[in-house]
Amino acid sequence: MIEFKNISKSFSSKNILNNISFKIKSGESVVIIGQSGEGKSVLLKHFNGLIIPDNGDVVVDGKIINKLSFSDLQSVRKNMSMVFQFGALFDSLSIKDNILISLDNNTKLNMLEKNKRVTESLNEVNLSNIEHLFPSDLSGGMKKRVGISRAISIKPKYILYDEPTTGLDPINTGKIISLMNSIKQNKKITSIVVTHELKIVNEFASRVIMLNKSKIVFDGTPKELNSSKDKYIKSFILGKE
Numbered sequence: 001m002i003e004f005k006n007i008s009k010s011f012s013s014k015n016i017l018n019n020i021s022f023k024i025k026s027g028e029s030v031v032i033i034g035q036s037g038e039g040k041s042v043l044l045k046h047f048n049g050l051i052i053p054d055n056g057d058v059v060v061d062g063k064i065i066n067k068l069s070f071s072d073l074q075s076v077r078k079n080m081s082m083v084f085q086f087g088a089l090f091d092s093l094s095i096k097d098n099i100l101i102s103l104d105n106n107t108k109l110n111m112l113e114k115n116k117r118v119t120e121s122l123n124e125v126n127l128s129n130i131e132h133l134f135p136s137d138l139s140g141g142m143k144k145r146v147g148i149s150r151a152i153s154i155k156p157k158y159i160l161y162d163e164p165t166t167g168l169d170p171i172n173t174g175k176i177i178s179l180m181n182s183i184k185q186n187k188k189i190t191s192i193v194v195t196h197e198l199k200i201v202n203e204f205a206s207r208v209i210m211l212n213k214s215k216i217v218f219d220g221t222p223k224e225l226n227s228s229k230d231k232y233i234k235s236f237i238l239g240k241e
């Protein structure tokens with residue numbers, strides 16, 4: 001279980017999150033939506049302590065992660081993988097080494113087991129035999145899938161996706177969504193996604209949270225979101241003011 005308790009965050013004098021609270025139970029697939037610049041990435045980085053709140057607590061499985069020592073935070077992160085908005089692959093490393101870094105940092109597996117995990121996790125995202133390639137050899141969609149493969153390689157309990165489909169064509173967007181769905185079903189991972197892609201809301205979410213002006217303005221099912229009469233929510237869904 002993850003709980004955000006009265007989280008506020010500002011940068012300089014700009015308030016990004018204002019007294020945000022919610023709970024996420026194991027097994028949920030929560031999609032957090034909002035316009036560009038609303039603070040979705042900032043919110044997501046609070047889950048794993050990449051950003052520390054100015055006020056409030058983030059509680060993960062009973063631990064207040066904004067108050068943990070670095071080594072205790074590292075042990076929480078072993079259960080919580082992040083797929084970054086811009087891939088965050090190391091250009092100078094092969095695909096295999098990009099995944100190994102995560103396995104080295106988060107597991108105690110031996111080399112043989114780690115190599116097996118690399119192959120397995122690439123197979124799971126339908127990318128076989130690309131271990132020796134470099135990020136510059138891959139398309140945008142393939143890079144996103146390598147990011148997902150690196151995230152699942154450590155067999156986390158939670159997975160955080162930051163804009164997993166942005167910049168992709170509809171076919172590749174569909175492929176990523178079905179991949180996210182199979183990961184959710186096969187691995188029973190609790191997923192938290194931030195995006196402005198409504199297709200992810202409709203085809204993946206069990207619950208949607210919407211941010212606007214530093215606050216949560218909606219928390220419910222995709223069905224409830226789509227039938228909302230709220231003016232702002234309707235204009236977001238329809239893509240016009």
Ligand SMILES: Nc1ncnc2c1ncn2[C@@H]1O[C@H](COP(=O)(O)OP(=O)(O)OP(=O)(O)O)[C@@H](O)[C@H]1O
Pocket residue numbers: 011012016034035036037038039040041042043085163196
């Ligand atoms: N480390 C930082 N220092 C200062 N300002 C920051 C920092 N990180 C984010 N911001 C600011 O916080 C605001 C929210 O940024 P964030 O990246 O969370 O938006 P977003 O909703 O993820 O947008 P997008 O949909 O474009 O990814 C922006 O105004 C951004 O400039």
Ligand SMILES: [Mg+2]
Pocket residue numbers: 040041042085162163
């Ligand atoms: Mg973002």
